[in-house]
Amino acid sequence: MAKSTAPFSGFEFLIAWRYLRARRAEGGVSVMTWISLIGIMLGVAALILTLAVRAGFRAEFVDTILGSNAHVTVYSAQMEVEPGTGIYSNLMADYAKRAQAIAAIPGVTRAAPLIRGQVMANWGERSNVAEVYGIALDDLLTVPRIAHSDPAQGDIKSLDQGIAMGSELARELGVTVGDMVKLISPNGVKTPFGVSPRVNAYRVVYIFTAGRWDIDRTRIYMPFAEAQSFFNREGGADEIEVMVEDPEQVDDLTPALLQAGGAGTMLWSWRDASGSFLRALTMEDNVMFVILSVLVLIATMNITSGLIMLVKNKGRDIGILRTMGLTEGSVMRVFFLCGAFTGVIGTAMGVAVGVVLALNIAHVMAGVNWLSGGGAWDPSIRGIYELPAKLQAYDVLKSVGLALGLSFVVTIFPARRAARLNPVEALRYE
Template sequence: MARRTAPFSAFEFLIAWRYLRARRAEGGVSVMTWISLIGIMLGVAALIITLAVRAGFRAEFVDTILGSNAHVTVYSAPTEVVAGSGVFSRLMQDYEARAGRIAAVPGVTRAAPLIRGQVMVTYEDRSNVAEVYGIAEADLMTIPRVAHSEEALGEISRFGEGIALGSGLARELGVGIGDRVKLISPNGAKTAFGTSPRVSSYEVVYIFTAGRWDIDRTRLYMPFAEAQSYFNREGGADEIEVDVTDPERVDDWEIPLLQAGGAGTLLWTWRDASGSFLRALDIEDNVMFVILTVLVLIASMNITSGLIMLVKNKGRDIGILRTMGLTEGSILRVFFLCGAFTGVIGTALGLALGVVISLNMDQVMSFVNWLNGGDAWDPSIRGIYELPAKLQADDVIKAVGLSLGLSFVVTIFPARRAARLNPVEALRYE
């Protein structure tokens, strides 16, 4: 009785590798192998690049939100100013005590009273609308993307002497450090003849870049006491900005913050403001993953075509191998290895290509801009200034595992067909 060989023996790898190197007369098999290999390589690279860009975009987008905005905004429900007057206000008169109670909540890292308003900013013959944030200098220093901006101009330590502008707003107005701009608010001083607009002049002492196009183009910071006076909020605050240790779990702080804020306290989290956009990103990610999975599957199906052609061309060899004592299992493994080699090599090349492009996304985008003859990435539409890429180990493993799995699965059918080939029929007309 013939001794059975161990599965995937060295000779099975040798035969499979020799079959992949088709001779010139079997050029069709070689062409199909190359098509399969290139298709899998491009599919895997596209999948890795897409996953990296998706992760990078989401991380950068969330970082710009959390780095320049509050994780939770605390404000008051409307209350009647004078009983029976019918005039309601959201102004917090007890903002200092309320901010102190909120800051004492475990996990809260910042509780900053804030004045909010909108003004017209003018400089020489230019003007634009700005959203004013009245904030204390100590609280401004705790906003990472503003206080520690890499492209900042001026000195934030002089914030008490003037105002801070976003770089986009400063660029549109054409102002620099030391220039004085006028702020115009329609809700100014109240006189017997009505409310007159308020016009005040301030020196620009600090220009920041937060990394978000909409923030840099519209935001203006003003000292808290000055904002109280300018917007007629003496003795009060519009809201309290709150930061927590883990913004991804911000919902866990809702009940403690409501309890600390007291009666009439309302909350607005960063997820409430941007949750719909993030959910849209997740849906888009899932759709893109499915589409690219189909592309990898189509590329893998070329392996089936190539193996079917290889089995047809190697019918005589299969018959000879069977008569020499190779079992159906050995034949199946030989042709399985033929397809597996293509899948593994294509996946490895795709992995290398995808990683290289992901790590050099800035240069890739520069090349795309050069081809388009301009700016191919519009921050006014996408919010952030560049297309980031963030390689994550689980994304790479997911792409590689998917490619190898599909490559191995589609190889089974033609390999079984080769194993079941009758050696007598294969050699009858040879």
């Protein structure tokens, strides 16, 4: 009766490693082994790179949202200006009081009154639609993606002498710091003959790059008092821009914000503005992971093919090993280790390649641009100017776990087939 040995003994590793390295003339399947290794390596590398790019894109997109927009916008519903007049407006006349009450809420870092309006920006023969934000300079200095823009032109602290403009809008108009730009508002001066457009010229004192193409192409900042006059908002504000310590938990502040804002207060958070897009990103991430997991599974199936061929070629060896006293379990573990070695080595190579590509994504995109003739990344479609990658340990571990798990599972069937091979049948014609 064959004596059982400890699972995964040293000799089992030696035999498995010997079979894995065997040349074809010796009954080995080195070609299939290399195919399996390369397939798993490419699958794992693609999975790691894709997860890193998706995480980087999401992080950059959210950062541009939180770094250049309000975390929560507080505005007022339509209310009667004076009882019995029948005139309704959503202009906040008590904006200073509301902003002070909101700023006192724990977790709120800033509450800034804001004027918003759309204009036609004109310089020379070029015109473009722009969205004007009227804000105090001290409040604008706390907006990181605007105040600390890189690159930037001019001096943001000179805002009281003109306007600040997004870099893409400045490029399309052909203006630079110091140029005078006309802003045309359709809701201008009220006359007996109706409302006439208001046209004012402002000097561009600062050009910023927020990192979001849609913001840089449309946004203009103007001093708060000047915006009140330009848009006929004297004595009021359109909304209050609120920044909080933890934007991810912004919904927890909703009751306090509504209470501090008073009657008719309404809220619009960054999640409301971009929630559908972020949910679409999450769904796309899950779909991409499933698709690439299938590719890794297909690559690991080559291990099964290689092991089946190895078992067939090593039938005589199996018969001899069994007659020498190896148990079915020991034979099974030998061939399981053959497949496991392939999976582990292929996964390690894939991790190395995936990490290197993720850390050098800029060079990868440069190569793709060169091969495609340019335009591989269009910021007007993607929103951000370059493809980022954020390598996370969790994503790497998830990819490694998937590849190793599949590699180990697919080896079980051919390993059991080898273990159940009858030594008498294996040696009958030898």
